[in-house]
Amino acid sequence: MKFPLISDIASTSVVSVDITSSVAEAIGMMLDKDHRNVIVIDKDCFKILTVIDILNIQKNKLDLSVKLSEVHLDIVPVIGREKNVLDTMEYLNNSIEYICVINPDKSLYGIVTHTDITSNIDPDTLMDNYRLQDFLKLNRRIKWVKKDTITFDLLKTMANDAFDNAVIVEDMKPIGILTTKDVMGLIRNKNDLNVSVSEYMSTPIETVPRNSSVKEALEFIKEKHYKRVVVVDNKGNLSGIVTQKELISLTYSRWATLMKEYQKELSEINNILKDKNKEYETLASTDSLTGLYNRYKFSELYLSSYLAMTQRHNEMSMILMDIDFFKKVNDTYGHNTGDNVLVQVSHALLKTLRNIDIVCRWGGEEFIVLLPTANLENALYLAEKLRVYIEELDIDIVGKVTASFGVTQIIEGDEMEDAVARADEALYLAKNSGRNCVKSKLAV
Incomplete structure (x- = not known):
């Protein structure tokens, strides 16, 4: 099995503008070329202006004559055109669905999208x-x-x-x-x-x-x-x-299995991945920003923890928490500061919880915690401890933040989505009760 080079699959039909161009010029090029985005070249850095950015610009009534350098734009990751398509795996946790392909001199060669990657995966x-x-x-x-x-x-x-x-x-x-x-x-x-x-x-x-x-x-x-x-x-x-x-993310585990089964046929891939196996395993199981487990890994750990609970007749609980008014943090201080808040709250969770507890970034500003051996009373105590600890944090630029918590105890027969739904109901109750508090929901 041979995977193609990035240069073989990249699209070179790219609309690009310089960072000194105006927003109006960039939008005009997008409309003329019938593209949904434009690459913005900022020296050795590549950024992207998307339809969502345009909607936000219109919503905020921003003057379209302003330079792109004055607008917050996401940075697009880059990859050399000589790389293998398998090397794109490390970028899949990035929220941006494009990767800029560069020449050896760092100039723009083209872009690779999820469509390009998908089209080169053998079903x-x-x-x-x-x-x-x-x-x-x-x-x-x-x-x-x-x-x-x-x-x-x-x-x-x-x-x-x-x-x-x-x-x-x-x-x-x-x-x-x-x-x-x-x-x-x-x-x-x-x-x-x-x-x-x-x-x-x-x-x-x-x-x-x-x-x-x-x-x-x-x-x-x-x-x-x-x-x-x-x-x-x-x-x-x-x-x-x-x-x-x-x-694409789901296919990686299947690729890894094939690599072990067909050593001779896949020697080229094995050489590429020799020093990257641990990196890929981490990528597949952790959130790139906070370093906490991601949803896929949490689902796997839930099943193993649930099995242990039923075999040993232990108790187990779950906490779902949400940082209060987090959108206001992003709107007021910017997404970089918002990311810093997420990281500091993640550290607070790891520092406060027990070694056996499983912590995951559930999505956005939501975190989920699995508490092996903890009944509802213990879980409520730990959630309240977390609430106080987060409230007392002094975060750079932002200062103070609070969080709301939903708690439930997991019972025998619980599918993960059942427990999550109850915790989510409890979290909704906490938000409707003024936020910065802990509420619980029992299984019926």
């Missing part, structure tokens, strides 16, 4: 028995709205929450989708945004059943040239969305 190497419904048990949040939602309100929400798509439903059945491509059309045509989103959604929407395999989902994406699959249950109700990026 026969995928986990044929890994079903989408198993992945969706992680309860991944998606954006869905009813068909009479006003387009302007939806675009505002997409900008605030950084969603690149929204599924439109009727009686929980998906009837359309609005993606960044559709948004670019609205911007180009200067459409009336004070009408229902059903006027502009892409319809009909093609879906896949939740019992499909990862292989089938990837083949569907490649055939349709989509960036995501919309998943439905056997009644046609919306179950979730799976992106290219998530499918």
Whole structure:
């Protein structure tokens, strides 16, 4: 098996502008070239202006004549054109779906997207028995709205929450989708945004059943040239969305297995990965910002901890916590400061909890903690201890932050999503009770 070089799969049809260009010039190039983003060259650094950035610029009524250097733009990771496609794995935890490909002299050669990577994965190497419904048990949040939602309100929400798509439903059945491509059309045509989103959604929407395999989902994406699959249950109700990026991440474990099984045929890959195995294992199980476990690893650890609990007749509990008003921190001080808050809160969790406790960044400003051997009373005590410790932190620039906590005890027969749902209900109660407090939810 031979994986292609980055130069073989990169797209060289890239719209790029200099950091000294104005926002208006960049938007004009995007519209002229019918692109949903533009690469911004800032000396040896590459940044990106996306549709979501444009929505935020319009929402904040920013003067379009300002220079791009005055706008906060995400930095795009880079990779040499001589690298192997397998080397892109280390970038998959990055929220940006593009990688800039550079020449030996550091100039821009092109870009690689998740679509490019997906198109170069052999479906026969995928986990044929890994079903989408198993992945969706992680309860991944998606954006869905009813068909009479006003387009302007939806675009505002997409900008605030950084969603690149929204599924439109009727009686929980998906009837359309609005993606960044559709948004670019609205911007180009200067459409009336004070009408229902059903006027502009892409319809009909093609879906896949939740019992499909990862292989089938990837083949569907490649055939349709989509960036995501919309998943439905056997009644046609919306179950979730799976992106290219998530499918790529799932394939890595299958690749690792093949590498061990076919030593001779895969000697080239084994040489590439000789010094990277530990790095990839860490990448697959940890959150890149905080160093805590990620959702995939947490799901694995939940199963092993649950099995130990039932075999030893122990008790076990769960805490779901959310940093209060975190969006205000990002809006006031910027995302770099927000990231620093997440890191310091992560350190506080590790310092306060026991060695046997399992801590995970659940997503955004949410963290989840599994407490082996702890009953509800012990879990409430630990949650309150965490609440006080976080409240007393003195964080650079921001000062003080608080957090809300939802606690539940795990009982025999609990699926992970059942326990998470109860903890989430308790967290919702804590937020409605004024935040900065601890609430619990018992299993029925």
